[in-house]
């Protein structure tokens with residue numbers, strides 16, 4: 250958490266690897282590293298798709314010496330050190346991955362980070378956390394029910410808050426968002442309590458494990474769409490516009506990300522993957538329509 254002189258705050262994720270470092274082949278989604286550029290790119294993607302459910306995230310280059318070390322106290326201060334390469338590093342204190350081998354290091358003390366606008370404090374604008382029905386097992390040998398049970402959606406559809414209103418379609422939106430960026434780490438999501446249970450929406454937070462494999466399309470992320478065969482009409486129209494029009498999603502994203510101080514945020518293979526994955530989503534929707542008795546059961550106009 251970064252405090253500004255103005256009293257503002259930001260949620261910061263530091264850069265750990267160069268842009269071209271992909272998820273290691275022997276790593277699971279839960280041992281993958283978080284990428285600061287994924288947090289930035291996810292905000293731009295969410296906006297390009299018209300969801301606007303991710304708080305604004307911007308890249309910044311900061312000086313560890315003058316902007317972190319100079320303000321550090323107590324336990325945090327004790328974790329600063331100079332690495333063998335002569336770079337200034339720190340690791341902070343937390344329950345896991347806060348040790349010398351997981352330190353955050355500058356070059357020699359300059360560090361890139363993603364800075365997300367901080368949401369209002371929970372006592373002012375309370376949020377509710379929800380377990381994602383299609384969450385993965387977070388275990389290296391276990392599968393979640395949805396991974397072996399193709400009728401899983403029938404169970405979800407009868408369970409509040411997914412039995413009425415917009416929530417199930419919101420989860421399909423989120424699955425589309427996550428599939429486009431290859432994010433398998435959607436274990437929980439949060440909503441703002443003030444809007445009640447049915448008129449609220451999932452906030453698209455925590456996108457740091459996206460954009461890890463440019464040449465792999467992880468179709469299991471689309472499980473809510475595949476198993477429920479429902480998509481919001483406005484979302485489908487947006488995807489079709491990117492697919493058929495002159496302004497491909499890769500182009501729109503490139504332009505948008507070019508506004509960030511840390512550009513380039515995404516390397517070309519990740520941008521091209523977006524266009525390819527839109528094709529896969531549309532093919533999935535087409536298969537659903539072919540199987541359904543009525544198109545309106547698949548393409549749902551819920552006014553959102």
Ligand SMILES: Nc1ncnc2c1ncn2[C@@H]1O[C@H](COP(=O)(O)OP(=O)(O)OP(=O)(O)O)[C@@H](O)[C@H]1O
Nearest residue numbers: 259260283304365366367368369439454455456457
């Ligand atoms: N922009 C934000 N403003 C306020 N709170 C936030 C913001 N982004 C995230 N949070 C809160 O901080 C928590 C941790 O953030 P995030 O999930 O991105 O980090 P993480 O390191 O991936 O954590 P986890 O291991 O729990 O997934 C979130 O569950 C959320 O409640």
Ligand SMILES: [Mn+2]
Nearest residue numbers: 434455456457
């Ligand atoms: Mn996370």
